[in-house]
Amino acid sequence: MASTRRQFLNRVLAAGVAAISAYIIYPVLRFLTPPQFALGEQETVVAATTDELKPNSAKFFKFQDKPAVLVRLPDGSYKALSAKCTHLGCTVSFESRKDDFLCECHGSEFDLNGKVLRGPAARPLPVYLVSIRGDKIYVSAGKQAA
Amino acid sequence: MKDFFGPFTAFIEERFDLTPLRRWARHKKVPQHKHSFWYYFGGLALFIISLQFVTGILMAFYYSPTPDTAHESVRYIMEKVHYGWLIRSMHFWGANFLVAVVLVHMFSTYFMKAYRKPRELMWLIGVLLAGLVLAFAFTGYLLPWTTLSYFATKVGVNMPMVMPGIGGFLSRLLAGGEDVGAATLTRMFTLHVVLLPILTLVLVTAHVFLSQVFGSSVPLSQKGYSEETRFFPTFVLRDSAVWAGMLAILIAFVTIFPANLSSKVNPVMPAPAGIKPEWYFLFLFQTLRTFPEIPAIAAVTIGLIIWMLVPFLDKRSAKGERSTFFTLFGVAILVYMIAMTMMAYITTEVH
Amino acid sequence: MIIAALGAADSLASQIPSFSDRLNFSLPLIAVLLVVSFFLLLKSYTVERGGKEDVPGRGGKDQPG
Numbered sequence: 001m002a003s004t005r006r007q008f009l010n011r012v013l014a015a016g017v018a019a020i021s022a023y024i025i026y027p028v029l030r031f032l033t034p035p036q037f038a039l040g041e042q043e044t045v046v047a048a049t050t051d052e053l054k055p056n057s058a059k060f061f062k063f064q065d066k067p068a069v070l071v072r073l074p075d076g077s078y079k080a081l082s083a084k085c086t087h088l089g090c091t092v093s094f095e096s097r098k099d100d101f102l103c104e105c106h107g108s109e110f111d112l113n114g115k116v117l118r119g120p121a122a123r124p125l126p127v128y129l130v131s132i133r134g135d136k137i138y139v140s141a142g143k144q145a146a
Numbered sequence: 147m148k149d150f151f152g153p154f155t156a157f158i159e160e161r162f163d164l165t166p167l168r169r170w171a172r173h174k175k176v177p178q179h180k181h182s183f184w185y186y187f188g189g190l191a192l193f194i195i196s197l198q199f200v201t202g203i204l205m206a207f208y209y210s211p212t213p214d215t216a217h218e219s220v221r222y223i224m225e226k227v228h229y230g231w232l233i234r235s236m237h238f239w240g241a242n243f244l245v246a247v248v249l250v251h252m253f254s255t256y257f258m259k260a261y262r263k264p265r266e267l268m269w270l271i272g273v274l275l276a277g278l279v280l281a282f283a284f285t286g287y288l289l290p291w292t293t294l295s296y297f298a299t300k301v302g303v304n305m306p307m308v309m310p311g312i313g314g315f316l317s318r319l320l321a322g323g324e325d326v327g328a329a330t331l332t333r334m335f336t337l338h339v340v341l342l343p344i345l346t347l348v349l350v351t352a353h354v355f356l357s358q359v360f361g362s363s364v365p366l367s368q369k370g371y372s373e374e375t376r377f378f379p380t381f382v383l384r385d386s387a388v389w390a391g392m393l394a395i396l397i398a399f400v401t402i403f404p405a406n407l408s409s410k411v412n413p414v415m416p417a418p419a420g421i422k423p424e425w426y427f428l429f430l431f432q433t434l435r436t437f438p439e440i441p442a443i444a445a446v447t448i449g450l451i452i453w454m455l456v457p458f459l460d461k462r463s464a465k466g467e468r469s470t471f472f473t474l475f476g477v478a479i480l481v482y483m484i485a486m487t488m489m490a491y492i493t494t495e496v497h
Numbered sequence: 498m499i500i501a502a503l504g505a506a507d508s509l510a511s512q513i514p515s516f517s518d519r520l521n522f523s524l525p526l527i528a529v530l531l532v533v534s535f536f537l538l539l540k541s542y543t544v545e546r547g548g549k550e551d552v553p554g555r556g557g558k559d560q561p562g
């Protein structure tokens with residue numbers, strides 16, 4: 001009788017302590033998690049002006065808080081891609097001689113469509129939409145086949 | 147000396163019974179055999195950790211952890227603050243020597259099978275402490291806000307991404323946002339100067355306490371050792387001699403190769419050519435360059451877990467028998483780390 | 498305030514004390530450390546050779562025997 005009463009008390013206490021711990025740990029964990037803001041799928045930025053880039057050169061800019069790159073091809077057209085290497089997140093550089101992107105951190109290479117030419121990266125660089133209005137070049141995250 | 151401390155000792159002794167402490171100090175012995183040399187590395191690590199605390203606290207008086215001021219305040223320490231070059235270079239070289247000493251300590255205790263019963267917990271805490279030392283190195287690396295440190299941190303915070311399910315969450319938790327930025331700098335700073343030091347203090351205390359409870363482990367091959375030295379004063383004197391020697395070596399390094407400060411990061415620009423981490427992360431760097439990231443990170447994680455659990459897996463040395471398998475396992479890991487490090491040096495040199 | 502006190506960004510090498518200045522600071526310290534280290538080692542061997550039954554002193558000051 002006494003022992004079951006003691007067991008019951010211990011269980012209630014254990015459950016109480018567990019509940020209090022969870023009640024304290026949960027807000028702490030939530031506090032440490034940075035708040036996430038909707039970045040907006042269609043967010044558009046002005047990446048450059050039309051007289052800024054010579055053919056076969058690139059400009060790096062921030063897009064949705066990540067590095068992105070705008071390339072002017074030799075034929076004068078533009079391509080915009082995420083410059084964040086899909087391997088471990090370093091910013092890729094543009095190699096005008098080889099017409100590709102190289103990540104200096106671990107040696108991954110991508111072509112101008114973002115396709116992986118050499119590992120260790122496995123996934124392609126996301127491609128962004130480019131549109132020109134007036135003398136401004138807009139880049140947006142619309143769906144586009146890579 | 148005795149007269150000087152006399153009143154103080156009398157004050158303490160009137161209030162506390164120091165007899166057990168005296169008896170302990172009198173009876174504590176250190177085994178003396180042909181592998182006793184390795185016993186000095188634990189104490190040496192403790193000494194360098196204390197140095198890191200001192201130089202770190204000093205730098206915290208000037209350092210300012212924001213993207214606009216971090217690099218500038220480190221430059222200020224180096225260029226304007228009196229003996230700033232000395233304090234920061236001590237911290238820099240101290241970190242490098244600490245990693246080296248901790249690695250030697252860990253591998254020497256491993257090969258002497260010092261982890262075997264009853265010291266399993268000591269080993270576990272020791273591996274955690276080695277992890278903390280590397281975490282200090284990683285978090286401290288970002289603080290000068292240089293291009294090199296920026297991309298090193300990017301790679302580091304992106305590594306958990308390969309974990310299914312919680313990877314993205316863990317990565318965001320470390321970076322404090324979508325990408326490495328101001329929030330990451332605050333996080334690394336807080337980890338480096340608040341959380342990791344507290345954890346280190348707790349674990350070092352536990353580790354040292356256990357080493358006093360169990361005493362030094364004697365390798366199985368030296369079981370019949372016949373000599374002992376007293377801990378007080380003999381071993382303490384030799385420990386101090388080693389520490390003084392270490393400090394002399396550190397000062398020499400600091401004088402000849404003061405820490406440098408590379409250029410401030412421009413977060414939009416690509417990673418510079420030939421970028422590579424500090425020597426102690428090169429084996430990991432080369433692993434990531436050679437293998438796809440998911441198997442690479444999974445293999446390293448599994449290896450680390452096995453490494454931590456070795457005292458519980460190695461049943462033979464627990465019974466006092468030779469366990470060749472675990473010796474070979476240690477050799478394999480050591481050979482892998484050295485080979486990958488050398489490969490990283492060779493391939494980046496060619497680049 | 499801090500930033501205002503700094504010169505051009507690439508001037509670090511010229512801003513910290515020269516090698517000979519650093520040496521002037523370090524050499525005496527290194528010398529003393531090595532001497533202290535040597536004598537600590539020497540002492541550890543002399544106390545070890547001395548009477549083992551002796552109670553080791555506090556502060557390592559009292560020589561046994």
